Amino acid sequence: MSVPMGEACLEMIGVRQQFGATVAVADASLRADRGEVLCLLGHSGCGKTTLLRVAAGLEQPDAGIVRLNDRVVVGPGVFVPPERRGVGMMFQDYALFPHLSVLDNVRFGLTHLPHPKAHRVAMEALVRVGLAHYAHDYPHVLSGGQQQRIALARALAPHPEILLMDEPFSNLDQRMRERIREETMSVLREKGTTTLIVTHDPAEAMLLSDRVALMEQGHIVQVGTPGELYRHPKSLFAARYFCDLNEISAQIRGGAVATPVGTFAAEGLPDGRCMVCIRPQALSLVGLGLPAMVERCRFTGEADLVTFRPQGYDGVLEARMPPGTSPEAGAVAQLAIDPTGVLIFPLD
Amino acid sequence: MGVQAILSLRGFWGRGREKSLLLASVLFAVAVVLPVIGLVAIAAQGSGDAWPHLLAYVLPKTVADTLVLLLGVGLVVIALGTSLAWLLTAYDFPGRRLFEWALLLPLAVPTYIVAYAYLDLLHPIGPVQGALRMVLGISNPRDLWFPDVRSMGGCILLLSFVLYPYVFIPTRALFLMQAGSLIEVARTLGADRRRVFFHVALPLARPAIAVGASLALMEALNDIGASEFLGVRTLSVSIYATWINRSNLPGSAQIALALMVLVVSLILIERWARRRQRYVSQAQRARRARPRQLSGWKAAGAFVYASLPVLFGFAFPAFYLAVEALRRLRFAGVPADLGAQILNTVVMSAIATFVALVIGFVLAYATRLTRAPAASVALRVASLGYAVPGTVLAIGLLLPLFALDNLLADGIEAVFGVSVGLLISGSGAALIYAYVVRFLTISAGGVESGFSKLSPSLDHAARALGETAMGAMRRVHLPLLRPALGAAALLVFVDCMKELPATLLLRPLNFETLATHLYGEAVRGTYEDGSIAALCIVLVGLAPVMLLARLSRRPALAYEKGGSVVGAGLLLEEQAKS
Numbered sequence: 001m002s003v004p005m006g007e008a009c010l011e012m013i014g015v016r017q018q019f020g021a022t023v024a025v026a027d028a029s030l031r032a033d034r035g036e037v038l039c040l041l042g043h044s045g046c047g048k049t050t051l052l053r054v055a056a057g058l059e060q061p062d063a064g065i066v067r068l069n070d071r072v073v074v075g076p077g078v079f080v081p082p083e084r085r086g087v088g089m090m091f092q093d094y095a096l097f098p099h100l101s102v103l104d105n106v107r108f109g110l111t112h113l114p115h116p117k118a119h120r121v122a123m124e125a126l127v128r129v130g131l132a133h134y135a136h137d138y139p140h141v142l143s144g145g146q147q148q149r150i151a152l153a154r155a156l157a158p159h160p161e162i163l164l165m166d167e168p169f170s171n172l173d174q175r176m177r178e179r180i181r182e183e184t185m186s187v188l189r190e191k192g193t194t195t196l197i198v199t200h201d202p203a204e205a206m207l208l209s210d211r212v213a214l215m216e217q218g219h220i221v222q223v224g225t226p227g228e229l230y231r232h233p234k235s236l237f238a239a240r241y242f243c244d245l246n247e248i249s250a251q252i253r254g255g256a257v258a259t260p261v262g263t264f265a266a267e268g269l270p271d272g273r274c275m276v277c278i279r280p281q282a283l284s285l286v287g288l289g290l291p292a293m294v295e296r297c298r299f300t301g302e303a304d305l306v307t308f309r310p311q312g313y314d315g316v317l318e319a320r321m322p323p324g325t326s327p328e329a330g331a332v333a334q335l336a337i338d339p340t341g342v343l344i345f346p347l348d
Numbered sequence: 349m350g351v352q353a354i355l356s357l358r359g360f361w362g363r364g365r366e367k368s369l370l371l372a373s374v375l376f377a378v379a380v381v382l383p384v385i386g387l388v389a390i391a392a393q394g395s396g397d398a399w400p401h402l403l404a405y406v407l408p409k410t411v412a413d414t415l416v417l418l419l420g421v422g423l424v425v426i427a428l429g430t431s432l433a434w435l436l437t438a439y440d441f442p443g444r445r446l447f448e449w450a451l452l453l454p455l456a457v458p459t460y461i462v463a464y465a466y467l468d469l470l471h472p473i474g475p476v477q478g479a480l481r482m483v484l485g486i487s488n489p490r491d492l493w494f495p496d497v498r499s500m501g502g503c504i505l506l507l508s509f510v511l512y513p514y515v516f517i518p519t520r521a522l523f524l525m526q527a528g529s530l531i532e533v534a535r536t537l538g539a540d541r542r543r544v545f546f547h548v549a550l551p552l553a554r555p556a557i558a559v560g561a562s563l564a565l566m567e568a569l570n571d572i573g574a575s576e577f578l579g580v581r582t583l584s585v586s587i588y589a590t591w592i593n594r595s596n597l598p599g600s601a602q603i604a605l606a607l608m609v610l611v612v613s614l615i616l617i618e619r620w621a622r623r624r625q626r627y628v629s630q631a632q633r634a635r636r637a638r639p640r641q642l643s644g645w646k647a648a649g650a651f652v653y654a655s656l657p658v659l660f661g662f663a664f665p666a667f668y669l670a671v672e673a674l675r676r677l678r679f680a681g682v683p684a685d686l687g688a689q690i691l692n693t694v695v696m697s698a699i700a701t702f703v704a705l706v707i708g709f710v711l712a713y714a715t716r717l718t719r720a721p722a723a724s725v726a727l728r729v730a731s732l733g734y735a736v737p738g739t740v741l742a743i744g745l746l747l748p749l750f751a752l753d754n755l756l757a758d759g760i761e762a763v764f765g766v767s768v769g770l771l772i773s774g775s776g777a778a779l780i781y782a783y784v785v786r787f788l789t790i791s792a793g794g795v796e797s798g799f800s801k802l803s804p805s806l807d808h809a810a811r812a813l814g815e816t817a818m819g820a821m822r823r824v825h826l827p828l829l830r831p832a833l834g835a836a837a838l839l840v841f842v843d844c845m846k847e848l849p850a851t852l853l854l855r856p857l858n859f860e861t862l863a864t865h866l867y868g869e870a871v872r873g874t875y876e877d878g879s880i881a882a883l884c885i886v887l888v889g890l891a892p893v894m895l896l897a898r899l900s901r902r903p904a905l906a907y908e909k910g911g912s913v914v915g916a917g918l919l920l921e922e923q924a925k926s
Contacts, residue, residue: 109537
């Protein structure tokens, strides 16, 4: 891993969690360094939420070790219940107590403090998320975005060692999501809180996190910075997760792959079946290249999505092109493929 | 435009039909309120010399006794129902799945039957004390001290053992519906299980506890058999005694008014206690919190605690009744009048059920079709009958029915020249009237909640396809409502079968149902003779319990349906919200 190892805040080693016959998490290891924002990314049902709940103490794993700041909270013969772990947890539905005022919600985790101090700390937390004037209202009068910020204030008020967030932005509508995400991250960075975020949205993971841990069927398949995962996915699964791809199955022979749309270098890869993946943005128009018929053009505003039907290939290639540069449907264009946008994964 | 035009024609019902539907539901609502008006009218006649006597000697004691009983039953059913609901939601232990339905069984035992059974079971020369004496080697029954079940304490305990399901069912349903994330987030904020229960789960369940407790207390107020057998003079018992033993109708009406004051305050307290209900049902789709696995002596303790109410509220009395009934059958064969009693009970209950279903359907359908405020007010008023105790209902019905009877008799005599006597009171029609008023809320509420699950676009689609309103009802609504109607019919039928106070007062002369027969035997002290009737009632009462057990797998439904008499409070609230 290219990221320098800092001081570990959360460390999970060989965690396994089974529900009946279903293996939710299989031998997962993970560490989050102090002050780091780490995203657990994966499709629904891949075990990412279970892993988060193991960290919180809401699930007791069948095997594995969990350390929080060098304190073993899960291990052989050890299980520290959630109320004695000092973690903050934010749920997808925010889980605000409907029978308590906003202030009492935030104060819920501050019972160890004397009353005036608890009140002050809670009010500070509310000021930080900009909702101090709602202190005496009840959660149901607040909007979704406000509820989210109250949940954040409540989770952060007791100064948890780590903040665990389960799809914290998925219940917000598109436009509000971006703003709340911004605000949330600025609060977290300001406090330097170590944060573990579960999400299924690759764009969100790349935007928010210092590092991303990608999960597939209970396994952590790759950990790295967003750039590493995007540019150098270790598997077809990882490549597909971050980017729509044009996929062509082919054969590697002597360090190269010949496909109907061109031959690509495959140094160091063994001979055999493989999948050639071409990113849509790797396709561009040139003076002379691969002749292809323009089948369809769609405009999204940010880019033009163009479907090409290359000569000698019975499939199509999807391309993303700068807006306004795409050719007319029915025209014949000359395509160039940028080799840095081509990924090759051996199959089997 | 097409759909709008078709809808505005209103098809078969037309404007006139719609109005007659509306008129019918208003009339039904008036019919439900009539007994209360009658009650006030009778009470206003004054009871002459009796009133000072009542005021000085009867009322203070009975009101005090009733309040103590309510307080005691309220506290015990809340403690028992809530703790059991939490035990079965937050914890997992061997036998938990069994208790999920077994804890509903006491619902099948009416209050007067549990009292009846324990009086004999715990009698000084009964099986329990006999066995104790044998173990302790005591020969004279007087030498063994044993708490007397014929006491306020005994009455509170016995009533609570069969009434706690009213609290248990809705509270457990609400615990199950609470988002697991609320419990979990509380724990990550440092709350231990104790604090989670008292500061999160319990406050959130308060509306369900309030509903359940008020239903249980309504039953306690309505009860006449248990209190009387156990020597507790409640208002219901006094009303009955004042009327039957002293033949003082205005006096008993005055006591009945006092009882109505209690009922209304109970309703108001319940409303107040659930004033924050709207906060609660926010995150219903969320997952449940995982129950905590108990093992060792903790699991054993949970098992024992959960089995106590099942044993005391159902197993012991039912077993006793079965043994007694069997002994009686073997000893003397099938009692000669049993068949007639069963027939009477079934016929009366079936007619009342049918009438209640039809009226309930009209009320609910009028609200849906006309969407007139008057229709929904009529529905709500008509659903209030469940709160009127049977004795009060009987007295209130007496005057209007008597007047109507006389009018009918005079009319018939004038026209045909024959004397027919009292047609309505003599035929049992009064009894059916009382049953319908008391249990209309179940059928109306059932149909209403069934309707609420049918999207209005179904009506629109049927009408747009050329069907009349009547045809849409026949071809769309009725088939879809069949489960709701079936459940309502079952609940109404069984509640009619179990009904005692109104039946005692309104039945025709020499007309015995299972319940009144049992009451008669108990009053005479010949317990074993009533055991067959009691067993019949308990067995029939098991049917709605099984229905509820099935519902309780779907907590939202169980919450809605509450106990046998009436998730009425809940259904009412449901209507008030919509």
